Amino acid sequence: MRTKISIAAVRGEFFRQIEAVSNQSLLACNQCGKCSAGCPVASSMDILPNQVIRFAQLGIEDVLDSQMIWACAACMNCVAHCPKGIDLPRVMEALRLAAMHKKGDRLTINQVSVETLGEVPQLAIIGGFRKYSA
Numbered sequence: 001m002r003t004k005i006s007i008a009a010v011r012g013e014f015f016r017q018i019e020a021v022s023n024q025s026l027l028a029c030n031q032c033g034k035c036s037a038g039c040p041v042a043s044s045m046d047i048l049p050n051q052v053i054r055f056a057q058l059g060i061e062d063v064l065d066s067q068m069i070w071a072c073a074a075c076m077n078c079v080a081h082c083p084k085g086i087d088l089p090r091v092m093e094a095l096r097l098a099a100m101h102k103k104g105d106r107l108t109i110n111q112v113s114v115e116t117l118g119e120v121p122q123l124a125i126i127g128g129f130r131k132y133s134a
Helices: 013-022 034-038 049-057 061-065 077-081 088-103 114-119 122-132
Strands: none
Touching: 013 049, 013 088, 034 049, 034 077, 049 061, 049 088, 061 088, 077 088
16 A cells, blocks of 8 residues: 655644644654553554654554554553653544544443443543543
8 A cells, every 4th residue: 555645744634633632742753663662562553653653743644543542551651761752642542532533433421321321430431421422
């Protein structure tokens, strides 16, 4: 598969959205790979953490289909190893939000059964509606 890269994509809406939501400077990453070296789940994922950043830097929205953005455990190992201080879990969360927005995944209280509401911890329900509701 060929990917066409243009200045419009690199500085486009997707790039700006991820930077704004994550409050991180994607272009600060110089692709040293220390985040990937320290990531406990990187060996089982389709792309490495530094590659996720590179896709986002280039404005390539295909990164939203990656398993890595969902597998990030936010363990902060990448942040501890990053010489630029990039908070990669924040970028991953911004990418997850963009993926959910793109796919139209929304959850309303009417979609959750009463039994589920009784079984699931209240904090998980509140967090879920903050994350998944419109």
